[in-house]
Amino acid sequence: MAIDDYVRSSRTPILSVAGAEDMTQRKPNPWFVRPSCTSAQPSHPLGEYAAKELKCKRVAVIADDFAFGHENVAGFQRVFEDNGGKVVQKLWTPLNAPDYGTYISQLKGDLDAVYTGHAGSNGFKFIRQLREYGNKVQILGGFTPVDESLLQQMGDDALGAITGCWYSAELDFPNNKRFVEAIRRDYKTDPGVYAAETYVCGEVLDHALKAIGGKAEDKNTFMKALREANVPNTLRGPLRFDEFGNAIGNIYMRKVEKKDGRYVNAVVKTYPDVSQFWTYKQDEFLKNPVYSRDYPPAKNLEQ
Amino acid sequence: MQWQFWIIQTLNSVAFGGLLFLLSSGFSLIFGLMRIPNLAHGAFFMLGAYFGFTLLQLKLQFWLAALVGGLGVGLIGIVMERFVLRRLAGNEQGQVLVTLGVSFIIADICLLVWSGDPMPLPAPQALRPPLRFAGFAFPTYRLVVLAIALAAALALYLLMERTRLGAMIRAGVDDTEMARGVGIPVSRLFTTVFLLGATLAGVGGVLGGPILNAYPGLDTDMLPLALIVVILGGAGSLLGAFVGSFIVGFIYNFGIALVPDLAYFVLFLPMVLVLVFLPQGLFGRVQI
Numbered sequence: 001m002a003i004d005d006y007v008r009s010s011r012t013p014i015l016s017v018a019g020a021e022d023m024t025q026r027k028p029n030p031w032f033v034r035p036s037c038t039s040a041q042p043s044h045p046l047g048e049y050a051a052k053e054l055k056c057k058r059v060a061v062i063a064d065d066f067a068f069g070h071e072n073v074a075g076f077q078r079v080f081e082d083n084g085g086k087v088v089q090k091l092w093t094p095l096n097a098p099d100y101g102t103y104i105s106q107l108k109g110d111l112d113a114v115y116t117g118h119a120g121s122n123g124f125k126f127i128r129q130l131r132e133y134g135n136k137v138q139i140l141g142g143f144t145p146v147d148e149s150l151l152q153q154m155g156d157d158a159l160g161a162i163t164g165c166w167y168s169a170e171l172d173f174p175n176n177k178r179f180v181e182a183i184r185r186d187y188k189t190d191p192g193v194y195a196a197e198t199y200v201c202g203e204v205l206d207h208a209l210k211a212i213g214g215k216a217e218d219k220n221t222f223m224k225a226l227r228e229a230n231v232p233n234t235l236r237g238p239l240r241f242d243e244f245g246n247a248i249g250n251i252y253m254r255k256v257e258k259k260d261g262r263y264v265n266a267v268v269k270t271y272p273d274v275s276q277f278w279t280y281k282q283d284e285f286l287k288n289p290v291y292s293r294d295y296p297p298a299k300n301l302e303q
Numbered sequence: 304m305q306w307q308f309w310i311i312q313t314l315n316s317v318a319f320g321g322l323l324f325l326l327s328s329g330f331s332l333i334f335g336l337m338r339i340p341n342l343a344h345g346a347f348f349m350l351g352a353y354f355g356f357t358l359l360q361l362k363l364q365f366w367l368a369a370l371v372g373g374l375g376v377g378l379i380g381i382v383m384e385r386f387v388l389r390r391l392a393g394n395e396q397g398q399v400l401v402t403l404g405v406s407f408i409i410a411d412i413c414l415l416v417w418s419g420d421p422m423p424l425p426a427p428q429a430l431r432p433p434l435r436f437a438g439f440a441f442p443t444y445r446l447v448v449l450a451i452a453l454a455a456a457l458a459l460y461l462l463m464e465r466t467r468l469g470a471m472i473r474a475g476v477d478d479t480e481m482a483r484g485v486g487i488p489v490s491r492l493f494t495t496v497f498l499l500g501a502t503l504a505g506v507g508g509v510l511g512g513p514i515l516n517a518y519p520g521l522d523t524d525m526l527p528l529a530l531i532v533v534i535l536g537g538a539g540s541l542l543g544a545f546v547g548s549f550i551v552g553f554i555y556n557f558g559i560a561l562v563p564d565l566a567y568f569v570l571f572l573p574m575v576l577v578l579v580f581l582p583q584g585l586f587g588r589v590q591i
Contacts, residue, residue: 065566065567091563092563092566093566094566094567096520096523096524097566098515098524098525098528099315099319099514099515099555101315101318101319101442101445101556102312102315102555102556102557102559102560103559105308105311105312105315105560106308106560121420121421121516121518121520124421124423124516125421125515125516128423128516129442129514132431132433132442132444132514133433133440133441133442134432134433134435134440134441134442135440149420150420150421153420153421153422153423154423
């Protein structure tokens with residue numbers, strides 16, 4: 001959002017992977033196209049999955065204390081509570097917390113699951129320390145904590161964690177199989193969402209450029225081609241964009257399992273055609289304030 | 304539930320305090336003797352963690368890896384002191400800046416060698432299952448680190464109070480000029496203290512590895528903590544580093560648990576108060 005004004009004034013089409021919700025909601029930028037997702041887009045279906053299929057009733061939520069953590073958690077909390085679940089505890093950890101011991105000790109004892117909205121190495125550290133404290137609770141998460149880039153090192157601690165994301169290295173699409181093989185061969189690691197999102201941007205760009213015969217100088221036509229791109233066979237499956245330039249595509253519920261000696265994000269359920277608004281009406285969604293630390297308000301917190 | 308909360312948070316606090324002592328004791332000694340905050344100290348800690356990671360990958364026994372990793376960092380400390388800091392003798396500002404520069408270099412080399420992913424260090428198998436008592440669990444390994452920190456504190460105390468080397472260091476901290484005047488080889492003392500401090504930080508890094516992981520940014524996450532410990536406890540004082548470490552451990556854990564909204568400030572508030580009212584810290588002998 002910091003470069004929003006600049007992008008508008010320079011009229012530069014931007015393919016973005018940043019999750020800030022308002023970029024495609026209340027402050028939509030006409031030059032913006034986001035093939036990945038908003039911060040909360042994968043959390044919505046996970047909220048429903050946790051309530052309806054995992055039958056979780058009482059969940060604690062713990063996440064990095066900055067915009068991404070706030071938004072990611074908010075989406076989960078909203079849908080989870082709308083489906084009968086209760087978020088009974090909400091903990092925010094500073095981005096640079098060296099140690100989560102004090103937070104882990106505060107987690108209530110009778111939870112059905114703990115949802116982690118930690119990004120990068122924080123998710124890794126949190127899950128590890130959680131297990132070190134002997135806490136075997138079910139882990140739910142956003143699309144960052146058990147990313148493939150760290151999954152092998154996380155090992156047994158992450159087994160069974162269920163996260164929502166628009167990508168998994170296990171996806172069975174031909175484009176993805178080629179991608180995963182190539183990354184494995186060249187970088188000796190599995191691609192996670194961070195690798196996939198930039199690749200998908202490339203796929204969308206490729207599709208749009210083909211549609212306009214490579215004439216990217218005409219900015220308006222180029223932008224239109226990007227927004228109207230309906231790419232059936234990206235790494236993540238079929239992909240198109242809503243009127244704000246945000247992706248509409250599959251969201252996968254993934255479970256960390258061990259397969260042939262490797263840890264993988266196995267896909268256990270697919271929610272097709274998920275937009276940033278989930279099942280809510282677009283106008284009502286936009287009338288509400290943007291997801292934040294205190295919105296939606298957590299009404300079921302227990303002391 | 305209430306008393307359990309107090310017990311676990313206390314355990315968290317002292318365990319964290321133990322780790323902080325390993326990090327800060329060296330920092331305090333260097334600061335006290337050489338009058339410079341060694342801004343590469345966080346990088347020493349991180350380097351120790353990375354060394355430990357590689358040594359453990361080579362299947363070296365855990366405690367041996369801690370020692371070897373620590374000494375490896377200690378050697379780097381000696382090199383830095385003899386060939387870099389000594390060139391700037393008398394130029395304290397220059398020396399501080401150079402330690403900052405070295406910290407960047409070390410951080411970048413770590414990134415180059417070990418890449419950007421966080422690396423967990425495996426704790427010894429026997430210490431992995433948590434200790435269960437009175438209805439709750441606590442990681443065994445953290446308690447062992449605490450025990451080691453206490454043993455290190457005792458060893459350092461005996462060094463400082465009962466050996467000639469310790470007496471020389473204390474003299475150097477109190478009054479460097481006079482120490483030189485009575486024939487104490489202060490320059491050699493600098494090197495020794497740097498070796499000691501860097502080794503302690505390196506060992507702390509390996510021991511902290513299973514708890515914190517080795518990752519780019521560990522140095523900048525830990526250095527402010529060392530600074531706060533030394534500001535609170537006073538530079539140049541082992542007792543100060545000891546007391547300061549546990550105070551910071553308690554403030555960090557209880558502060559976060561009781562006033563979570565102030566998590567980002569909970570450590571800096573007491574530090575600011577100490578700087579205003581008691582600038583040399585609780586036990587310090589050096590004016591900052």
